Amino acid sequence: MSVAVIAALLIGLFVLTQIGAWLSSETSAEQADATTAAAEATPELPAVQQQSLPTVPFGPLTVSPIRHATMVLDWGGVVMYVDPMGGAEAFAEQPAPNVILLSDTDPDHLDVDTINAVITPETIMVAPEAVVAELPTNLEAQTETLPNTATTSIGKFEITAVPMYNREDGEVEVRHTKGRGNGYVIDDGSYRVYLAGDTANTPEFQSQTDIDLAFVPMNLPYTMGIAEAAEGVATFGPRTVVPYHFRQPDGFADVPRFAELVAMQNNSVRVVQLDWYPDTEADGI
Numbered sequence: 001m002s003v004a005v006i007a008a009l010l011i012g013l014f015v016l017t018q019i020g021a022w023l024s025s026e027t028s029a030e031q032a033d034a035t036t037a038a039a040e041a042t043p044e045l046p047a048v049q050q051q052s053l054p055t056v057p058f059g060p061l062t063v064s065p066i067r068h069a070t071m072v073l074d075w076g077g078v079v080m081y082v083d084p085m086g087g088a089e090a091f092a093e094q095p096a097p098n099v100i101l102l103s104d105t106d107p108d109h110l111d112v113d114t115i116n117a118v119i120t121p122e123t124i125m126v127a128p129e130a131v132v133a134e135l136p137t138n139l140e141a142q143t144e145t146l147p148n149t150a151t152t153s154i155g156k157f158e159i160t161a162v163p164m165y166n167r168e169d170g171e172v173e174v175r176h177t178k179g180r181g182n183g184y185v186i187d188d189g190s191y192r193v194y195l196a197g198d199t200a201n202t203p204e205f206q207s208q209t210d211i212d213l214a215f216v217p218m219n220l221p222y223t224m225g226i227a228e229a230a231e232g233v234a235t236f237g238p239r240t241v242v243p244y245h246f247r248q249p250d251g252f253a254d255v256p257r258f259a260e261l262v263a264m265q266n267n268s269v270r271v272v273q274l275d276w277y278p279d280t281e282a283d284g285i
Contacts, residue, residue, distance in 0.1 A: 048259035050285045052275045054093070058213050058240065059191050065274040066090050068108055069197075069217070069245040072097075075188065078155060081118065082195060083109040088117035096120050099154055102127035102143075103164065103197040104181035105134055115139060124154055128161065128182045148179055160185045163204045164197035166223075175222060185211070194238065198245070200224045201232035214238035217245035218253040226258040234265030242272050252283040 055064045061075040066086060072094045073080040081097040084090075085108065100123055103109050110131060116139070119125070125143040127135070132145045146152055148163040162183035166174045176198045183197035185208070194214040199205055201224055208214070216233060217223040223245065224232075233241050241262070246253040259271035277283045 048256050049270065049272045051272060052285055054275075056272075056274060060188065061191070061193070063242070063274065064094060065244070065276045067278075068247060068276055069103070071215075071244070073186075073193070075157075075186075078157070080186070084114045084118055085109075085111045087114050090114070091118050097123050099123065099157075100125040101159070101182075101184055101195065102131045103183065103195070104128075104176065105130050106176075106198065109181075109198070110134065112136065112139065126152060126154075126159060126161075126184075128180065130180045146182060148182065156188050158187045158189075160187070162194070162196070162208070163202065164199035165202060167200045167202060173221060198223050201228045205232045206235045208236040208238070211236065211238035212240065214241045215244045216241055218243055218255075218258060219246050219248040220253075222248070226253050226255075227261060230258055230261035230265065233262050233269060237266055237269060239268075240270045240272055242274055244274070244276055246283070247277060252277070255284060 055062050061073050064072040064074070066072065067090065068085070069083050070085045070090070071082045072091070073082065074095070078098050079095045080099040080101060081091070082101050083103055084097075084100060097118060097120070100115065100119065102125060112135065119139070119142065123142060125139065126146050127143050129145050129147060132140055132143055135143060144152055146159070146161045148161050151158055151160040153159075162185055163178050164181045164183040165176045165178040168174055181197055183199060184195045186193045186195070191212050192210055194208055194211045196205060196214065196216050198217060214233065216229055218226050218229040229243075243253070243255050243258060246255065255271075255273050262269050262271055273285055275285050
């Protein structure tokens with residue numbers, strides 16, 4: 001073989017090697033670009049929005065979390081207390097209630113002494129029959145009994161009682177039987193608030209529609225865990241969900257993880273955490 005032929009073969013081999021190297025670098029670059037594009041296209045799960053203010057606005061109303069399941073809604077000047085607990089001092093900074101909504105007979109929802117301390121002669125109370133049966137005569141006279149699925153009107157508001165209960169096939173002991181307690185949907189004609197009460201992920205919970213603001217419990221072994229709550233919330237899809245009633249025997253439910261689980265199933269739902277337990281930071285806020 002002549003020197004010229006050998007030289008030509010070596011030059012050809014060199015050229016092929018360079019082309020291979022170039023193609024390899026182009027492929028690596030394309031793969032890197034694809035990986036970057038995929039990462040950019042995958043949205044980060046939204047973090048729970050934490051609000052530690054004593055009063056937080058939501059649409060046409062403000063919400064003042066008092067403790068656990070107790071709150072004050074100020075809806076265009078109509079003031080609603082939900083399950084008032086904690087004595088008169090817990091409401092010292094709040095206007096007097098036009099409406100009091102009572103959900104259940106459990107001691108973290110029904111406190112007759114606090115109701116007597118905050119009620120006025122003009123206050124209208126709404127409660128299920130089981131709660132009304134435990135009220136003294138003076139409070140019963142100011143209370144409208146509202147059974148599950150019934151609706152009443154107070155001013156411009158329609159208030160519907162939603163069944164709240166533990167499922168017999170659920171992950172907790174049945175502490176809340178169907179028919180005893182009420183969740184509530186409050187509707188002013190353009191904005192709907194759902195107060196779920198002590199409930200599991202029931203058919204009634206999942207079938208809520210057009211909810212702008214939902215308050216959802218999550219505290220095993222009394223209501224439901226974060227996975228069950230997230231599944232139900234993702235199904236009925238409120239615009240905003242506020243976890244409440246989430247203290248449990250071993251501490252607090254994991255609200256940030258609940259927000260992640262909701263986002264994995266329905267990323268259109270905004271999760272907002274309020275300061276329901278101001279005496280501790282163990283709840284993460």
